[in-house]
Amino acid sequence: MVDVYSASKNKKTKPKKSSKKRSRERVSVSKIKKVIKPGGKEGFLTSFATFPKKICFENQERGEEIVLFLRPHPIVNVGWLALAIVIAFIPAFFDFFPPYGSLPVNYQMMMGLSWYLLLLGFVFAKFMSWFFNIFIMTDERVVDVDFVNLFYRIISEAKIERVQDVNSEMSGVWQTFFNYGSVTIQTAGEMPQFAFENIPNPDLVARMINQMIDLEEQEKLEGRVK
Amino acid sequence: MNNFTYFLDNLSVLSFVKVFFIVGLGLYAFFAYLMLRQVGVMSRAVEMQDEYIVKIIGIAHFLLAVFILLIALLVL
Numbered sequence: 001m002v003d004v005y006s007a008s009k010n011k012k013t014k015p016k017k018s019s020k021k022r023s024r025e026r027v028s029v030s031k032i033k034k035v036i037k038p039g040g041k042e043g044f045l046t047s048f049a050t051f052p053k054k055i056c057f058e059n060q061e062r063g064e065e066i067v068l069f070l071r072p073h074p075i076v077n078v079g080w081l082a083l084a085i086v087i088a089f090i091p092a093f094f095d096f097f098p099p100y101g102s103l104p105v106n107y108q109m110m111m112g113l114s115w116y117l118l119l120l121g122f123v124f125a126k127f128m129s130w131f132f133n134i135f136i137m138t139d140e141r142v143v144d145v146d147f148v149n150l151f152y153r154i155i156s157e158a159k160i161e162r163v164q165d166v167n168s169e170m171s172g173v174w175q176t177f178f179n180y181g182s183v184t185i186q187t188a189g190e191m192p193q194f195a196f197e198n199i200p201n202p203d204l205v206a207r208m209i210n211q212m213i214d215l216e217e218q219e220k221l222e223g224r225v226k
Numbered sequence: 227m228n229n230f231t232y233f234l235d236n237l238s239v240l241s242f243v244k245v246f247f248i249v250g251l252g253l254y255a256f257f258a259y260l261m262l263r264q265v266g267v268m269s270r271a272v273e274m275q276d277e278y279i280v281k282i283i284g285i286a287h288f289l290l291a292v293f294i295l296l297i298a299l300l301v302l
Contacts, residue, residue, distance in 0.1 A: 042275060043276075044274075044277075054274070055273065055275065056272075057272045106301045107240070107243060107247075110294075110297070110301060110302060113294050113297065114250070114251065114254075114294065117251075117291060117294050118254070120287055121291075124284070125261065127280075128261070128280070132272070134272055136272070150260060150264055
């Protein structure tokens with residue numbers, strides 16, 4: 001009987017602890033919101049968004065909020081899109097190749113269909129490597145999702161308190177004109193360096209990360225780690 | 227042995243092209259399936275707004291690859 005009583009007592013006290021923790025986390029997030037102004041649009045093809053509501057990741061902890069969501073600037077897709085357009089017009093010149101003309105009609109048709117299927121595959125693979133190349137910064141850590149190719153992807157993360165140095169770089173006419181570049185983060189963790197390439201507003205992103213580091217250090221001093 | 231020489235006599239360039247098409251498209255259908263799997267894995271890693279569009283494109287790409295493989299088997 002005593003055990004039952006103590007168990008129910010424990011049940012009542014637990015939510016209080018978690019609500020305290022959650023409210024503490026909310027305080028840290030609200031502090032971040034004061035420092036980092038909302039910007040960017042949260043959409044299907046967005047490459048820069050602060051405090052996105054409809055994005056979450058696999059190892060996201062309860063109460064952990066995404067502060068910054070980044071993808072490479074959409075302009076980086078221009079190269080492969082132009083190549084895809086050129087490839088799409090190549091079948092128009094098939095007739096100039098004598099072996100093609102000697103093939104029966106059904107073989108010619110299959111060649112055209114296969115060509116456009118391969119083109120679709122190329123476009124889809126390139127789109128995927130852009131779409132799933134993501135950088136996420138939460139109120140606790142930085143997460144880098146690198147979709148190198150179809151058979152190779154890396155998901156690495158580091159706590160903000162472990163970030164030591166942040167550099168932003170913008171070089172060349174295109175990067176200056178379209179305001180995109182790379183941000184490199186040096187950490188004391190297992191992954192010594194995070195490089196986010198071709199991301200929009202690199203200076204702003206570097207500034208945001210620095211502000212997050214400052215807030216984290218301030219929280220440490222105040223004794224509110226996590 | 228006679229059957230084999232008969233087979234070799236009837237073997238034309240078109241037969242090679244046909245085998246090339248069917249094997250190539252079969253491998254491509256497998257590749258399209260792997261792409262579809264990868265989309266699923268990535269979608270689980272990062273859940274985003276309207277990502278079902280990418281899933282639909284992946285499914286359409288895989289179905290198209292299978293459809294073209296079937297056409298090749300029927301037409302060639």
